[in-house]
Amino acid sequence: MPQESAIEFKGSSFTLPVIHLNSDNRQSIETELIAKINQAPNLFTQASVVVNVALLKDDFDLCAVSDAIVSAGINIVGFSGCNSAKKKLIHELGFSVINEGKAQVVSQPAYQSPLYLTTPLRSGQQVYAKNRDLVVCNLVSTGAEIIADGNIYMFNTLRGKAIAGANGNLEAKIFCTHLEAELISIAGNYWISEQIPAKFYKQAAMINLCENILQIEELTIT
Structure with a gap:
């Protein structure tokens, strides 16, 4: 009888927050990260992240950054966010280099028809619309997650997390008729509730990406 293999390689997709660094100063990075974690401990405590170093010098202090x-x-x-010099530095210290952005979009499979969610989503529950848009017609509670590789259309109150473009789709958008989210994210770019402009709180809004930066605008419903 053939021996069953101990391992298998399978394709998958993960949504990870990206920290963009403007400095390699250890104290500044650690202080600001701790402050961010204290704002939303349920989101960021022991979180796994990708660190974008595109704005740092080629000889930045990688040890200080990683330690912080x-x-x-x-x-x-x-x-x-690495050029060849940064890749060499990162590999020498045993870290991985990850490509993000448009390169991830090239191999996307064809999208399917939207997934419709008509029942309330309670804290701790998650719905993932793989290779499709997600249309939500009921409440998403705090602590719940709605995730889509495409767009998210939210026709009720959003209090949990909404993650669109989970497979790296930079064209994905979030449409919400009543925005109270604890986190919104598109293609790994995210805001926690404190970063969402106050004038959009409990309002209808559309969120998208412009040059890899989250943008939000009023959504007019007629």
């Missing part, structure tokens, strides 16, 4: 992030209680999956 780990000391704050964050797990580093890999680094992105």
Whole structure:
């Protein structure tokens, strides 16, 4: 009888927050990360992240950066935004280099018809619309997650997390008629509730990406 293999390689997709660094100063990074974690401990405590170093010098202090992030209680999956010099530095210290952005969109499979959610989503529950849009017609409670590789259309109150473009789709959008989200994210770019402009709180809004930066605008419903 053939022996069953101990391992299998399978394709999958994961949504990871990306930390964009403007400095390699250890104290500044650690202090700001701890402050962010204290704002939303359920979201960021022991979170796994990708660290974008595109704005740092080629000879940035990788040890200081990694030590600061780990000391704050964050797990580093890999680094992105790297040229050849930064890749060499990162590989020499045993870290991984991860490509993000448009390169991830190339191999996307064809999209299917939307997934419709008509029942309330309670805290701790998650719905994932793989390779499709997600249309939600009921409440999404705090602590619940709605995730889609495409767009998210939210026709009720959103209090939990909404993650669109989960497979790296930079064209994905979030449409919401009543925005009270604890987190919104598109293609790994995210805001927690404190970052959402106050004038859009409990309002109808559309969120999209412009040059890899989240944008939000009023959604007019007629």
